[in-house]
Structures are given as C-alpha cells and as structure tokens.
Amino acid sequence: MPRIRGQRHRLFAAAVTALTVMSLAACGARTGEEPASGSQAAEVDTSGDTIKVGLLNSLSGTMAISEVTVRDALLLAIEEINADGGVLGRQIEPISEDGASDWPTFAEKSEKLIQQDGVAAVFGCWTSASRKAVLPVFEQNGSLLFYPVQYEGLEQSPNIFYTGATTNQQIIPALDYLREEEDVESLYLVGSDYVFPRTANRIITAYAEEHGIEIVGEDYAPLGSTEFATIATKVEDSGADAVFNTLNGDSNVSFFREYAATGLTAETMPVLSVSIAEEEVAGIGAEYLAGQLTAWNYYQTTEGAANESFVQAFQDRYGEDRPTSDPMEAAYTSVYLWAAMVEEAGSFEVEDVRAAADGITFDAPEGTVTVDGDTQHLFKTSRIGRIGADGAITEVWSSGEPIRPDPYLETYPWAEGLS
Amino acid sequence: MTVYLSQSFTGISIGAVLLLIALGLSLTFGQMGVINMAHGEFIMAGAYTVYMLQGPISDAGVSLLLALPVAFLVAGAMGALLEWLLIRRLYARPLDTLLVTWGVSLMLQQLARDVFGAPNVHTSSPDWLSGRLTLIGGEDPLTLAYSRLFILGLAVAAVAALTLTLRRTPLGRRMRAVVQHRDLAEASGIATGRVDRLTFFLGSGLAGLAGVALTLVGPIGPTMGTNIIIDAFLVIVVGGIGRLRGAVVAAFALGVLQAVMEYSTTVSVARVTVLIAIVAFLQWRPQGIHTLRTRSLA
Amino acid sequence: MTSTLTRWRAPAGYALGALLLFAVAPALLSDFRLGQLARYLCFAIVAVGIALAWGRGGMLTLGQGLFFGLGGYAMAMHLKLTDAGAGQLPDFMLLYGDTSELPWWWEPFRSPAVALAAVLVLPMGLAALIGYAVFRRRVRGAYFAILSQALAAAFAILLVGQQATTGGTNGLTNFQGFFGFSLLDPVNRRTVYFLIAAVLLLLMIGVRQLFLSRYGELLVAVRDSEERVRFLGYDPALVKLVAYVLSAGTAGIAGALFVPAVGIISPALIGIVPSIQFVIGAAIGGRASVAGAVIGAVAVAWAQTTLSEEFPAAWTYFQAGLFIAVVAFLPGGLVSLRRLLARRGPRVAEVPA
Secondary structure, eight states, rough: HHHHHOOOEEEEEEEHHHHHHHHSSSSOOOOOOOOTTOOOOOOOOOSSSEEEEEEEOOOOOOTTHHHHHHHHHHHHHHHHHHHOOOTTHHHHHHEEEEEETTTHHHHHHHHIIIISSOOOEEOOOOHHHHHHHHHHHHHHHHHOOEEOSSSOOOOOOOOOEEOOOOOOHHHHHHHHHHHHSSOOEEEEEEEEEHHHHHHHHHHHHHHHHHTTEEEEEEEEEEOOOOOOOOHHHHHHHTTTTTEEEEEETTTHHHHHHHHHHOOOOTTOOEEEEOOOOOHHHHOOHHHHHTTTTEEOOTTTTOOSHHHHHHHHHHHHHHOOOOOOOOOHHHHHHHHHHHHHHHHHSSSSSSSHHHHHOOOOOOETTTEEEEEETTTTTEEEEOEEEEEESSSSSEEEEEEESSOOOTTTTTTTTGGGGOO | OHHHHHHHHHHHHHHHHHHHHHHHHHIIIITTTOOOTHHHHHHHHHHHHHHHHHTTOHHHHHEEEEEEHHHHHHHHHHHHHHHTGGGOOTTTTTHHHHHHHHHHHHHHHHHHHHHHOSSBOOOOOOGGGGSSEEEEESSOOOEEOOOOOHHHHHHHHHHHHHHHHHHSSHHHHHHHHHHOHHHHHHHOOOOHHHHHHHHHHHHHHHHHHHHHTTTTTBBSTHHHHHHHHHHHHHHHHHHHOOOHHHHHHHHHHHHHHHHHHHHHHHHHHHHHHHHHHHHHHHHHTTTOOOOOOOSSSO | EEEEEEHHHHHHHHHHHIOOOOIIHHHOOOOHHHHHHHHHHHHHHHHHHIIIIIIIIOOOTTTHHHHHHHHHHHHHHHHHHHHHOOOOOOOOHHHHHHOSOOOOOTTTGGSSHHHHHHHHHHHHHHHHHHHHHHHHHHOOOOOHHHHHHHHHHHHHHHHHHHHHHHHHHEEEEOOETTEEEESHHHHHHHHHHHHHHHHHHHHHHHHHHHHHSSSHHHHHHHHHHHHHHHHHHOOOOHHHHHHHHHHHHHHHHHHHHHHHSSSEEEGGGTTTHHHHHHHHHHHHOOOOOOHHHHHHHHHHHHOOOOOHHHHHHHHHHHHHHHHHHHHOTTTTTTTTHHHHTTTOOOOOOOOOO
C-alpha cells in the first residue's frame, strides 16, 4: 500500500513540475525592456457621471488615531467642492480604503484604487514608510498621490504632490528660531526610531555644525516604546539648552511625564516638538506640555477668514470638541489644489493635471499656498507655536511669507552630502 | 561610578513597573500555568478605571487612591469571568489557552476602542506625586521620582500582601495545595474549581492595580496592553514558575540591566541585548531563578 | 469500496487544488486580484511549516516572522543590489546611509546563488541553533512560545534600529527586476504567481509525505509523550529539531517569494503581531492537517482584506470570536468539522494537549 501511494505522489509531483515549467515558458520582458503588453499606465475611469478619487488612510491599527482625522478633513473638502458644483461639472465620489497601519496593505490598496476603481487621484498616507511602500505603485501605474504630512524631504516623485512641509519649511526654521530667539547653543535630540527622526536629526546635526551649536546627545526609542526613565535622565544630565523632539505618538506621553518628573521645565530646558499637533495635546496632557514649543505651518488658532470658516465647517460637521491640526489642514488643502489643477487643465488625465500644476494657488486656512511645479511641493509659511495650559497652540513666531520648498536642501551649502 | 549607581536607581524604578505588571501573572501563570495573553488588557481596564473615576471625582489624589480597590475589583471580575467562560475548559491544553486568550485580548482592545475611542486618554497625576526625592545631594544627586516611589511602594505592598495570603490564610493554603497536587487536593475536599476561579480573580485584580500605577508613567489607550505583555511574561519566565521571590529578583534584574545598557548604548541595542541575555540565561537555568522541585521528569 | 475512496481522496484533493490554482484562478481573476492571491499563498506556505512544527510536533511556533523575515530580506537584498547595478549602492543607502561603502554583510548577496542559498540556509541555520539550545535543555510548551516571540521581537527591533543598512521601518521596497525579468511587466508578475503556487503545492505534498513516513509517526509520538519516546531510545530533541528547522525553512521560502509578489519586506511583517497572525490561519483551518492549515491561512487572509474594508470594527470581533471558538471548542480546526459530522474515518491526527 504505502509504495503505491508513494508512486502516485511522485506522479503528481511530476505533473506539478511540468505545469510550472509550462507557465514559466511564457516569459515577459527582461529588466530595462518595455513590457510587450504596452504601457502600464492605468486608465482614469471617466465613464460615469461622477469622478472617483481614492482616500487611503489607516482606519485601524496604531496609526488610526492620526489618520482618521485626515480622512475626516478630506471628506469635508470633497463635500464642500461637491456642494459648489464639483470638478469640471462632475461630482467627486470618494472611495475610502483602510491602510490598516501596515505598509504592504497600503501598497495593495493603492493598486486596487488605481486599477480596479480607476480613480483620478489618491489622497492620503501618513508615515514615510507607507509613502515609500506605495511610491512604486503610483510610478508604475502613472497615477497621482497627494501626501498631506510634513516629512523628511529628499524625495521628489513625479507621481506625488507633497502638501505638507518639507524640511526647509519646518525643521530649519525651527532651528533658526531656537538659535536666534532662544539663544540655544546646545541641543539634545530625542526621536522615535524611524525614517523621519533619523533623517531630521542628520539635517539638524549638519545645521548645528555650521552654526556652532553643540549636539550633546541623540537617542531613539522604538516606535510605541513607553519607558523613558533613562532617556529623561540622560537629557537632564546633558545640561542641553533645549531638546529637539521627533518622538511619535504614545511615546510622547511617557517622555513628557518623565521629563517633568526629573524637574525640568519649559523655562529651564524647552522642548521643541515637530510631531505634536492639537490632536495629540489632549492625550499627552496639557499640563505636561504647557510652555513647550512646536513647529508647523498651521495651528487651529492661525488668524484669517479662511481658517475661521474651515474650523467652523469642520466642527459643524464633526463636533464642537474636535480640534483641527496641520496635517488635517494640508489634507483639506490638497483636495482643493487637485480640483484647481483639474479645472486649469480641463482634464482628469494625470499628465494634463501635472502640466497644469505649476503656480496653482489656494487661499488655504494657513494662508495662501502655491504649487511649485518643479518639486511638486508647496510654498508654505513656517510657524513656531507655544502650547498653552489650556492645550491650545498659539503662534509665537512666523516666517512671515511662504518659503520656497527645497526638498533636497540644494540652497543650503552646509547640507551638501546629506542626499 | 555614580552614573551606574544612578542608573541602578532608574533600573529599580523600571523594575518596579515590571514587577507590578508581572505580579498578577505570577499567580495565573506561575501558580496555575495559564498563559493569559489578555493580562495586558486587564491592566488596560485598571488604567481606564482611573480615567472613569476622574470624571466625577476631580481631585486627582482621591480618585487615584479610590481607583486602586475599584480597579482591583473590575479587573478581578473580568478575570474570574474569563476563567469561568473559557479557561476552565482548557486547563489540559496550556498552549491553546495562550491562543484563546490572545483572541480575547483582541476583542477587549476593540471594545476599548469602541467605548473610549482610539486616541489615548489623559489622566492627571496628583500634585503630591510630582517632583522627586533626593536621596544623596551634591554634585551628582541620586534622586527617585515620587511617582516611581509610589509604584515601588505599591509593588512591595502587593508582594507582601500576596505572600501573606499564600502563606497564612486558608485560601492561600488551598491555592498551594491545588498547585502542588490537584487530585489529592480534590480528594481532601477542596473545591478546586472555586479555588482556581479565586486565584484567577486575585491575579487579574493585581493586573488592575498595575493599570492604575501605569497611568502615572505612560499613555492610556487601547493598545497599551500589547506593549507590555511580553515583558511581563519574560519576567516570570526568568524568575521561574511558582515562586514570588523569583519574579521579584527577575523584575529588578531586568530593569537594572535595561537601564544600564540603555545609558551606555541605545534603546534598541539595550532591548535586543536584554532579550538575548534572557535566552542565554535560560540555557543556563531553563527553569528560571527559582523553581518548585517536582517529581516530573522535565 | 471505502478503501478505494480513501486511497484516492488525498491525490484527488491535490489535483483539484492544482486545477484551481493553475487554471481557474488565473482565468477568472484580474491581475490585481491574482497578485493578492499570490500574497495569501505566501502566508499559506508559512502555514505548511506551522502544521508540521505545531500541528504534528506540538511546538507552538509563535516566532515564524523571524524566519519569514530572514528569507525575505535575503531575497530583497539581492534584488536591491541587482537593481542598483555593479559597484553601486541601493537607493535607500544613498539617502539614509553614512558611508559610500557597501556593508561587508551585503556584499555576498550580489550573487544570485548565494542569495538563493541564504533564503534557506539563514532561517534553517538559525532555527537549528535555537532549536538545539532550547530542546536540549527541554524548554518547551509556553516557555518555547514566549521565547520564539521574544526572538521575533528582537529581530524586528534590530532591523528598525539599523536604518542606514536595513532601511529601518521602511523596510526594503521598490524592486524593478527579479532575476533579470522586469517586475513592471504583468506577464512576469503572473509568472511569480505560478511560481508561488507551484512551490506551495510541492511543499504541501512533501510535508504530507513526511507526515505519512516513520518520522511523522515519531514526531506525533514525541508531541503526545516525550518521556515515553525517550524511554524507547529515541532522542526527542533531535526529532523536534528536524521539524522546527524544516518549518523555519518553509517560512524562509515564503518570505523570499513574498518579496517579488508584494514588492516589500519590512519589520512590520516580522514582529510579534504578524507572527501570531501566521498561526491564526493554521489554527482556524486545522493545525494538524496540511490542507486545513493552508485553506485556513488563505481564507483568513482573504477575509481580512475584504471584510476589514467593509466593517473594520466588526471584523475584529468576528475574527477574534471565530478564533476563540475554534481553538477552544474545535481544536482540530474547521477541517475536523467534516469528520465530526460524518463520525467516520480514521482519526489519525488528533490535536496536541
């Protein structure tokens, strides 16, 4: 019996191998060749009465806390534009997908939005890792992503519009502020262990070398880490003039509690954070943050009629207690910018939209923003804010006018060798 | 030298947290052999208890102290319910208990997300726990934050209470009897099912206490349990099953090792080193620091 | 009559499986859906190894992410280096790295032969090392499960911490070619799918043969009573080691195939949560049966994508609830339902205690 069984299995193995060889025989293009099946560019589906766009945010998992707020802001913008008659006479139909805080899922869902749904553009992604994961998908399919979060720069994909700040619109102005207004001569760098903090800290180190600032310590905590007793001790021992904080999410709660427990205060050693927005303040506790600094392009308290109506509309739609924050504003703005590009181009096709992008402006809640066609980033105003005891962030300094985006820091001689 | 001394103190405060989160496990895992992956969510329940109590009671100190017994009862009740619903059917299959309770932990996390929302919530600490105690003044002062001191005190008190319960009370005697020889205990008229449930109640209640303590140092959110559960289990694995003393030594040893490594290298290197040190240690003493001698072959 | 039926049931099942994978799925599914299926099949390959180590060997391997990652990174490093071209650095190193030198441990992966060997040798070698140390000291049960988790977590932390040479949290992504074939061409991506399906079928058949062999009997005996096997003169540690190393090897293969199919490998696929996810599918489908584990893994991954899109919260409850119910009350998994309903046939593969 067993022998017969074994023979039969060998037969099956042979059959399977044969099948494999057969399927392998049909081979496609080698690397560097154009695929025989022609261009890969996915078609934008313009067959219906509406035009579809994709919203790609984490609605579950660790990043959901932040990304759901971005999704809300995107939907608000779409509703407003639809109420105003839509784009090129068509209503926008959002298709929301959950990235589930998982990078491969982001790649898979973006492929689905582009190929199955034929969306004209995708809005979303938060972490750099998710953006890096979807980037090849957008480039291969010739589709468009609008990315609404400040990031570490050193990137410029023709298929992505970056509506958050790049480093010279957030980190460098923040360093200028610390050096000029707070007379900081030594810095301690604390960050979560991922791309943005590590790249930001390389830029900060290069800047510090140029401007005679001493970096007295640099520490990274694994994402989600909540034990900061040692890092707080090291920060205290270092005697730095200020802390540059690129921690993300939960870790901030533990860090600021330990920081307070060591007896440090905003007066003795201010902390400037680049990832704490209005949303996060409540979870960390305003009393631990009072007096600390943040660097963004937008605050809920930013003055101007555009912001007043944005905050009003957002709270009418989602509740009085919901704060607005920089990434939400950048997301909201991104939809309007896309709509303006489409109107300018008179077409939903990606190539036409890209060609029409340069110089498009929008009176955003943060003030007027302009698209820079070369880099596909925005001209944005940099703002330093101070967190109040009530949790609101108020502006203490601003660059006054929008700063030209420079993702590769080409205009800063000291940044040579960073990219 | 002072650096290492002061880092040892930091290590002790890390160890105090580890001890408190692992203490409940030393009962459920150590005494009963149940691997309860939902232990972290019981800790979370304790933390949310503080948050709930701070609604009606605005004084942070009062609500914190009141939360201790309430969280003990809430988490204990959750534990007893879990034991009654699922775990008692699985005593013969410890690995399946691990998986089942992991499923329970997923559910509880989602429940927390639905009830309290996905973002972290914030609780305020009482004023008398801010600041730090200076043990040795001077150039390089040795200090310990009051919040950590509170956790240390709580951990010591819990260990003492647990030891007394196990050694001196009729319940403790019954619990030890069931651990040492279930059949004989049953034959002597002990209702082993009830003892199991009570043990589980106590162990889970201790998780609730740990949750209250964690509100002083960390974030309160639906995923807080996942971040600590493995650390808690490692403390018990290193400490050895069935002995409180082992868990105490292991918690502080791991805390100090982590703190000292972290100071001289980076957090991730320290983490990896500690994990590898644990694996190496188990090579040397597979049953942990302290073990109950039994007649089984393994 | 019955014996003929029984004799032909398994081969017929595999033939049906091959038909579905090689003919029906490619004919019915779009390129995008076929790509998704390729991803699920990678998880199924991991499940084959889990059925061997856990279902038959009783070792709850909660750290398969470690081996999946080793295989995945070995493959990804080779693809990255090939994309970069001779003497060049991979793109992410230019962005995040501090040196213009390729780290010495990257260098061997330029060679396709070394990379392919590493896909197997790295996970299996590490598993042999861990397994030898652990089983010899008779660490088992929960201790083993928790240790596996700790090691997977340590590996993920290590990768994240070394961004300049591993890509950090981003992982390795954006691959252009696969051994000379362009991954941009849908025809080639289809071929990758066929490759994965073929590997899965071969591994399933191989592991099933192993189950039926003398070694398979011995493994089950060790699972059910290690002491008794020791008294019979066998070394249980060695028996377990073989199963553990083989399951690490399958996870490594799965990781390596995942890279061209999905186009990314990152620490997020390696840590504690993904490692437990690998086990879930096998547990729901049926841990002690190869087909059960594979079907479970594919079904859970598929349901995850489709249901989590529609109802993220409800999906969590449903998945967790189903998982609890199956593990607690139907330890043989969903495939054992048939046997329970029919109440006939040999009960070869009862589940471990």
